[in-house]
Amino acid sequence: MAGGGKRTPTPKSIIHQKFGAKASYRVEEVYDSSQSGCPGLAIPQKGPCLYRCHLELPDFSVVSNVFKKKKDSEQSAAELALEKLGIRPQNDDLTVDEAWDEIVGRIKYIFSDEFISAEHPLGAHLRAVLRRDGDCCGSVPVSVIATFDAKINSRCKIINPSVESDPSLVISYVIEAAAKLSDYIVASPDVSSLRRKNPYPSEIVEALATHVSDSLLSREVATVFIPCLGEEVVELETLYISSDRHYLDSIADRLGLKNGSQVMMSRTFGKASCGSECRLYSTIPNKSSDKSSEASGSSNEDSSHIEKTRNARASYICGQDIYGDAILASVGYRWKSNDLDCDDVTVKSFYRICCGMTPNGIYKISRQAVIAAQLPSSFTTKSNWRGPLPREILCMFCHQHRLAEPVFSSSNAPVESLSDIFRSHKKLKVSGVDDADNDNLSREKEDTPGSGMRFRCEVKIFTKSQDLVLECSPRKFYEKENDAIQNASLKALLWFSKFFDELDVEQPSDTDDDQDIKSSTPNVFVAPPISHNGHSSESKPIDVPSAEKRVQSITNGSVVSICYSLSLAVDPEYSSDGESPSDDESPRDDIESNEDMEAEVDAEYSVNCEPSIELIESNEEIEFEVGTGSMNPHIESAVTQMTVGEYASFSTTPPDAAEALILAAASDTVTVRSLLSERPTLNYSILLLGVKGPSEERMEAAFFKPPLSKQRVEYALKHIRESSASTLVDFGCGSGSLLDSLLDYPTSLQTIIGVDISPKGLARAAKMLHIKLNKEACNVKSATLYDGSILEFDSRLYDVDIGTCLEVIEHMEEDQACQFGEKVLSLFRPKLLIVSTPNFEFNTILQRSTPETQEEDKTESQLPKFRNHDHKFEWTREQFNNWASKLAKVHNYSVEFSGVGGSGEVEPGFASQIAVFRREASSIENVAEGSMPPYKVIWEWKKEDGDKKD
Numbered sequence: 001m002a003g004g005g006k007r008t009p010t011p012k013s014i015i016h017q018k019f020g021a022k023a024s025y026r027v028e029e030v031y032d033s034s035q036s037g038c039p040g041l042a043i044p045q046k047g048p049c050l051y052r053c054h055l056e057l058p059d060f061s062v063v064s065n066v067f068k069k070k071k072d073s074e075q076s077a078a079e080l081a082l083e084k085l086g087i088r089p090q091n092d093d094l095t096v097d098e099a100w101d102e103i104v105g106r107i108k109y110i111f112s113d114e115f116i117s118a119e120h121p122l123g124a125h126l127r128a129v130l131r132r133d134g135d136c137c138g139s140v141p142v143s144v145i146a147t148f149d150a151k152i153n154s155r156c157k158i159i160n161p162s163v164e165s166d167p168s169l170v171i172s173y174v175i176e177a178a179a180k181l182s183d184y185i186v187a188s189p190d191v192s193s194l195r196r197k198n199p200y201p202s203e204i205v206e207a208l209a210t211h212v213s214d215s216l217l218s219r220e221v222a223t224v225f226i227p228c229l230g231e232e233v234v235e236l237e238t239l240y241i242s243s244d245r246h247y248l249d250s251i252a253d254r255l256g257l258k259n260g261s262q263v264m265m266s267r268t269f270g271k272a273s274c275g276s277e278c279r280l281y282s283t284i285p286n287k288s289s290d291k292s293s294e295a296s297g298s299s300n301e302d303s304s305h306i307e308k309t310r311n312a313r314a315s316y317i318c319g320q321d322i323y324g325d326a327i328l329a330s331v332g333y334r335w336k337s338n339d340l341d342c343d344d345v346t347v348k349s350f351y352r353i354c355c356g357m358t359p360n361g362i363y364k365i366s367r368q369a370v371i372a373a374q375l376p377s378s379f380t381t382k383s384n385w386r387g388p389l390p391r392e393i394l395c396m397f398c399h400q401h402r403l404a405e406p407v408f409s410s411s412n413a414p415v416e417s418l419s420d421i422f423r424s425h426k427k428l429k430v431s432g433v434d435d436a437d438n439d440n441l442s443r444e445k446e447d448t449p450g451s452g453m454r455f456r457c458e459v460k461i462f463t464k465s466q467d468l469v470l471e472c473s474p475r476k477f478y479e480k481e482n483d484a485i486q487n488a489s490l491k492a493l494l495w496f497s498k499f500f501d502e503l504d505v506e507q508p509s510d511t512d513d514d515q516d517i518k519s520s521t522p523n524v525f526v527a528p529p530i531s532h533n534g535h536s537s538e539s540k541p542i543d544v545p546s547a548e549k550r551v552q553s554i555t556n557g558s559v560v561s562i563c564y565s566l567s568l569a570v571d572p573e574y575s576s577d578g579e580s581p582s583d584d585e586s587p588r589d590d591i592e593s594n595e596d597m598e599a600e601v602d603a604e605y606s607v608n609c610e611p612s613i614e615l616i617e618s619n620e621e622i623e624f625e626v627g628t629g630s631m632n633p634h635i636e637s638a639v640t641q642m643t644v645g646e647y648a649s650f651s652t653t654p655p656d657a658a659e660a661l662i663l664a665a666a667s668d669t670v671t672v673r674s675l676l677s678e679r680p681t682l683n684y685s686i687l688l689l690g691v692k693g694p695s696e697e698r699m700e701a702a703f704f705k706p707p708l709s710k711q712r713v714e715y716a717l718k719h720i721r722e723s724s725a726s727t728l729v730d731f732g733c734g735s736g737s738l739l740d741s742l743l744d745y746p747t748s749l750q751t752i753i754g755v756d757i758s759p760k761g762l763a764r765a766a767k768m769l770h771i772k773l774n775k776e777a778c779n780v781k782s783a784t785l786y787d788g789s790i791l792e793f794d795s796r797l798y799d800v801d802i803g804t805c806l807e808v809i810e811h812m813e814e815d816q817a818c819q820f821g822e823k824v825l826s827l828f829r830p831k832l833l834i835v836s837t838p839n840f841e842f843n844t845i846l847q848r849s850t851p852e853t854q855e856e857d858k859t860e861s862q863l864p865k866f867r868n869h870d871h872k873f874e875w876t877r878e879q880f881n882n883w884a885s886k887l888a889k890v891h892n893y894s895v896e897f898s899g900v901g902g903s904g905e906v907e908p909g910f911a912s913q914i915a916v917f918r919r920e921a922s923s924i925e926n927v928a929e930g931s932m933p934p935y936k937v938i939w940e941w942k943k944e945d946g947d948k949k950d
Contacts, residue, residue, distance in 0.1 A: 366386070788936065
C-alpha cells in the first residue's frame, strides 16, 4: 500500500503460499446447548451459532477451537498448522536480538525428547540419524536443519535479508546459535553437524526402532551428476541408499565428501516424473565453513571443506550458488513415518528443467511441444495458447528466478473513431473514405453505448529487495482490459526470452518494440553454460525448398491443425568421425509431398527404420496460428504451402541452440547424445489435418468499430423497424448470433425462426435464446429452431415478413448458392429478403492488417486470398450484382444494393456487400400440400408458458 508499511501476512495466506490448493478447509456449525431453545436437551435454536474449522494438509490435519465467525475459525486452524510446522508470520517489530533468541530456543526444542516423534519435516531426519554408524550416530547435518525448519529460516531473514538469495548463510547462523547451547548441544568435529550432549532415553530409541518399514531397506535411485567443469556432460548416476545410513551419506560418497554433514541441500525446484520434488546436493561452500569456524572458535585447518569452483549450470537451475560437483535427485523422508520417498531423475529431467527456466521454455513444455512450439509475438485468445496464459507464465518465471510478483497498472482511453483509424493507417491508400463515412461513423458511435473505452497496461518486475529489473509500457490499446494485461505480460516475456538467448552480450539488441522497455538485468541473471557432447555444428538459417516451386496457400492468421513427428538421423554417407567422403556433398534440405496419403501418420515410423534414426518428438494433433511465430519456422513454412490431407517430409541441420531442446524431448538420451556427436539431421514429417481462418473478425478488427457483424445486425434492424415486420426467418442461423443480437433491441417482431444443418450450432443457439427470452421482456411470442437444409423448401416458412441470409452463401458451392436463390424467391417467397456476402475486392485491404513473417513472392499473383478458409467462393461486386439482379427479374422481386464497412462511393466498395430483395405487389400462389415438411424442430419456445420442447 502506498505510504504504508508492509502488512504481516495472515496465517491463512501463508498456508496458501505454501500449499495452495492442497490445503482444504472444512467449516462446521457448532451449537451451544446452554443457549438452545430446550435447555438440557441440546436442541439447537434458529439463531447465531459457533464455527469450528478442520484444515487438511498433505501430511497432517488440525481442528480449530470454536468461534463466532467462520473466518476466525479458518485463521485459527491455519495458525495451529503453522505452529505445527514451526512457522510464525514474520513480525516487522521483531528485533535482531529477539530473532537470535528464537533461533537458539528453536534449536533446543528440535533436540528435545518431545520433538523427535513430532509430525514435522525434521522428525524423520532426527530418527534416521540415530541409525548412522559410529561417531555419526545421532549427529544431524546442519544443512538439514537449515533446509527443513521454516521458523529458523524466517528468523534468519530478520538477521540478514540476504538469506533470501543465499540460503547457505542459514547454516552458519544455526552453528553460531548452537554455540550458545554448549551445555545441551555438541558440534561434531567437522563443524557442520549437531547432536545432543546427552543421548535420548533408551525407551525412545527402542520405540523408534520398532517402526522401521520395508521402505527403509537398501535401494537404488537414479540421479543426475552435474560436473562443475562446463565442457563435461551431465551423466545418469545410480545412488545406493542403505537402511543404516542417512541418505545424505550416500550422496556424500559420490561427491567425494567425508559424510552427509558436508552436503548442502538446495531449495526444491522442478518435479520428477512421479511428481515428487527435486533438489540439488553439493558441497557446503567454503565461505559458510569460514563463518561457522569463527562462530565455534575452530580454525579453517580443522575444516575438511576445500575450495570449490562455482557450478554455473547447477546454480542456474536452483537459483542459488552451488560450488563444485552437484547431484540432482528426488529423495526425502515422509513427515508421519520413517519411510523414504524417492523417484528416479533422468538426464531428460535436467534438460527440461533448464529449458523451463526461460519464458519460451515454459511455454514449450506447457504445450508438450518442446522443439516445435515458440512463444508467439502477440496474444490472441483464439489460438495461440495451449497451457498457461502470458500473465501466468510471467508469474512462474518471476517465482523461479526469485523475483517479486509482477506489478500491473492498467489505464484506459476513448476509442478512436473509424475515420481516425482510416486516416492514421498508412497502408490503406483509398481516397475519399474519410468524408464518405463521416455520417455513418457518427451514427455507429451513437448506437454503441459503453464501447467508448480501450485499455493498455504497464508491467514492472522487481527483485525481492524492490530493485527495478524491467519496466514494460506498451503503447497499444486493446478493447478488453485482460487483453492489455496479457499482451503486456507477453512483451515482457519476449524481452526476457531474448535476453536469455543473448546472454553472451551485455544487453540484447534493440528492436522497435524495445522502445517501450526499460531494464537493468545484467546482474540479475547468470549465464548457464550447457555442454552436450563437445561437437559443434555450423548453425545457419535454412529455407525449405521443394522439387516444384510452391507458393504460400494459407494466409497469416489462419489456425492450422497438424500431426507431426521429428526424428534425429545420421546420414549413412557420413563416417562416424563426422567427415564427408565427398566435399561436394552436403546434408539434404528438401521437401517431399504426397497428396494421396492417408489422413493418419504412424508416429513410430522412424523407430522402425534404420538404427541411426531416433524419434525425438511427435504430436497427433496440435494447432497453431500462422504468422504469429508460435511454431518452428521450418514447420510453418512447409505447412503454409500444403493443402488439407497432404503429407510432407523434409530435413534440416539442427543448430547448436536446439541440442538442449532435443535432449529435453528425447526419451533415450544416451542414443540421442551419440547421434548428436555425428553430423545429424533433424527429419520433419507433417500431415496437415485442417485449416480454420484466418477469422474474418480478426482481419476486420483492424478497421471496423463496431465490428462488421454488429453493423450487419444494425442493418437488418433498420429494415425490421421500417417494415414493421412481425415474422423473421434467419436462413443459415448457425449458433444464433443474429437472432440473439436482435433481442437486444425493441422491435415489432413476434415470431423468430432459425434454420441450419449444424446440430452443435443449433444447440448453442437454443441455449442462448432460451436464457434471453425467459429473462427479458420483449414482443417476441414464439421462437423456433429447425434442423434442415436451406436448399429444401418447408411450407411452414412460407410468406414470412423478412428473411435474412447473412454471410452464409459463400460457405456453399457457387451452384448451391444459385439454387438457394431460386428456392427462397420462388417457394419461400418472403416479403423482404436480406442477403450479405463478403466483397472479394475489399480483401486486399483487410489482409494487409494481418501480421506477416516473410516477404511475399512478388512474381506470384497479387490476388487476395479468401477471408475464411471454409469459403467456397467470394464474389466481386459485379458478380454479386449479376446474381441478385437475375434472380429478382425472374421471380418478380426488386433488388437494391448496399453494404456495411467502408463506402459504396469509393473503391473498393463495402467490405460486406448486401442485396435487399422486395417482393412486388401481386397475387400469391397457394402452397401445394403434400409430403411431410423436411425440417425437424430442434427447439421451440412460446411466451405463454415459456416451455422448451425437444
